[in-house]
Amino acid sequence: MDATFDINFPGCIGQMARLLNRNFIIGVTGSIAAYKAAEITRELKREGANVRVIMTDGACEFITPLTLQALSGNPVHTGLLDTDAEAAMGHIELARWADALVIAPASADSIARLVQGRADDLLGACALATPAPVFVAPAMNQEMWAKAATQENIHVLQNRGITILGPDSGSQACGDIGAGRLLDPREIIESLVATFLTGQLAGKHVVITAGPTREPLCPVRYLSNRSSGKMGYALAEACINAGARTTLISGPVHCEAPPGVVLVPVETTQEMLDASMAASDDADIFIGAAAVVDFRPESVATQKIKREGSTTMDLKLVSNPDIIASIAARQVRPSLVVGFAAETNDVTTYARNKLKKKRLDFIFANDVSDSAIGFNSDSNAGTLISADNDITMALSSKRVLAETMIAELAKHLPET
Structure with missing residues (x-):
C-alpha cells in the first residue's frame, strides 16, 4: 500500500475530536463581542476543525487579525479585492472550501447586509457564494435587537435556511441589560457539533468502497486509474458523523482514514470484491464509490517485464x-445499494442504464472530464439518481456533498 493510515490523532485527550478535519470559516464583524471570536476559533481547533477567519473593517477595530491568525494557524482574510488572491478567484475558492460559514459575532449592520445580499466586502461575497450551511450569532445592544427591522431581518434569514445561534440575555458592554449578547462560545460550538453529528444513521452499518484498484502486470508494473479516493473517504466521514458503524474498503490512496472507521486495505478488484461480500453480510447501506479496474491481465509475469529491444x-x-x-x-442484500457513474459524456444516460442493469437503488452521476470535479479534485458535483427521482447536487467540497448525500440516503432506509 502507498499510504499509511493512522487514526490516532494527538491532542484529543479523553474524547474524539468531534469536528475533525471539518472546514469552518469564522466571519467576524464590527461588534464589541469580536474578541470572543478568538475563543470560538480556539475551541473549533480543539475539536479538530480547520479554521479560516474573515474580518470586516469594523472587526479589525476591535481585535487584531494577528490574534486570530495565531489561533487559527491560517492567514486572516480582510479584503475582497486582494490582487494575489483574486487572480485565482480567491473568494470563490474560500467559499467552496467551507463546510460551514459561522458569522460570530454578527452585528445588526452585518445581518442587514446579509438580508440585502450585499457582496461588496469579502464576508458578504463568501456568504453568497458558499454552498455550505450558514450560521449567524447576533451580538448587539438590546434595543437594537428588539427593533422591528432587526427582527424582520432575522426572520428573513431563517426563511432562507440560515441558522440563528442566540442571542443570549444579560448585562451588556454599554451598561444595558437584556437580549442581544453573543451566545456563549461553548454553546455555539455545541450547536455546530449537534448539526454535524446528526445521528441519522445511528445503529446502522454502512460499507463503502473507495479509491482505485490495481491489477499487476509484473512485480513492478500494474494497471490502475486516477482515482484519489477523496469522495469515498468523505462519505465514510459523513457516515461516522451520522452515527453509523462504517466499514471502508480502500484501494491504494493517500487519504487519512477518519477516526472510527473499520479500514480494510485492498489492492486488486478481486480483493475488493471478497472484502465487500464479507463486510456487507449485515450492511444496511453499501456505497460503491471506488473506481475499480474493469479488466486484468490474463497472466501476471513473475519477474519484471523488460523491453529487450521490443517496440x-x-x-x-x-x-x-x-x-x-x-x-x-x-x-x-443491503437495504440500499448505491453506485457511482464517473463518465466523460452522456453522463445521465449512462448512469440510468447502469442503475437499471445492475439493480441499484441509487447512483451518483458526475462528469469527470470537468477538471473542477474530476479525479483528485477536492470538489464535486453531480446528480443522485433513483428509479423515480433526480436530485441535483451543486458544486461544493466533497465533504459537503457527502453530508448531503448521506442525509438523503438516510431518508430512504426502512423504519425499524
Whole structure:
C-alpha cells in the first residue's frame, strides 16, 4: 500500500475530536463581542476543525487579525479585492472550501447586509457564494435587537435556511441589560457539533468502497486509474458523523482514514470484491464509490517485464468481477445499494442504464472530464439518481456533498 493510515490523532485527550478535519470559516464583524471570536476559533481547533477567519473593517477595530491568525494557524482574510488572491478567484475558492460559514459575532449592520445580499466586502461575497450551511450569532445592544427591522431581518434569514445561534440575555458592554449578547462560545460550538453529528444513521452499518484498484502486470508494473479516493473517504466521514458503524474498503490512496472507521486495505478488484461480500453480510447501506479496474491481465509475469529491444507489447486482458452488481444481486442484500457513474459524456444516460442493469437503488452521476470535479479534485458535483427521482447536487467540497448525500440516503432506509 502507498499510504499509511493512522487514526490516532494527538491532542484529543479523553474524547474524539468531534469536528475533525471539518472546514469552518469564522466571519467576524464590527461588534464589541469580536474578541470572543478568538475563543470560538480556539475551541473549533480543539475539536479538530480547520479554521479560516474573515474580518470586516469594523472587526479589525476591535481585535487584531494577528490574534486570530495565531489561533487559527491560517492567514486572516480582510479584503475582497486582494490582487494575489483574486487572480485565482480567491473568494470563490474560500467559499467552496467551507463546510460551514459561522458569522460570530454578527452585528445588526452585518445581518442587514446579509438580508440585502450585499457582496461588496469579502464576508458578504463568501456568504453568497458558499454552498455550505450558514450560521449567524447576533451580538448587539438590546434595543437594537428588539427593533422591528432587526427582527424582520432575522426572520428573513431563517426563511432562507440560515441558522440563528442566540442571542443570549444579560448585562451588556454599554451598561444595558437584556437580549442581544453573543451566545456563549461553548454553546455555539455545541450547536455546530449537534448539526454535524446528526445521528441519522445511528445503529446502522454502512460499507463503502473507495479509491482505485490495481491489477499487476509484473512485480513492478500494474494497471490502475486516477482515482484519489477523496469522495469515498468523505462519505465514510459523513457516515461516522451520522452515527453509523462504517466499514471502508480502500484501494491504494493517500487519504487519512477518519477516526472510527473499520479500514480494510485492498489492492486488486478481486480483493475488493471478497472484502465487500464479507463486510456487507449485515450492511444496511453499501456505497460503491471506488473506481475499480474493469479488466486484468490474463497472466501476471513473475519477474519484471523488460523491453529487450521490443517496440510493442501485447496484453491479453480478461474481465474483472462487477462488485456493485454482485452486492445488488445477493439474495440477502443491503437495504440500499448505491453506485457511482464517473463518465466523460452522456453522463445521465449512462448512469440510468447502469442503475437499471445492475439493480441499484441509487447512483451518483458526475462528469469527470470537468477538471473542477474530476479525479483528485477536492470538489464535486453531480446528480443522485433513483428509479423515480433526480436530485441535483451543486458544486461544493466533497465533504459537503457527502453530508448531503448521506442525509438523503438516510431518508430512504426502512423504519425499524
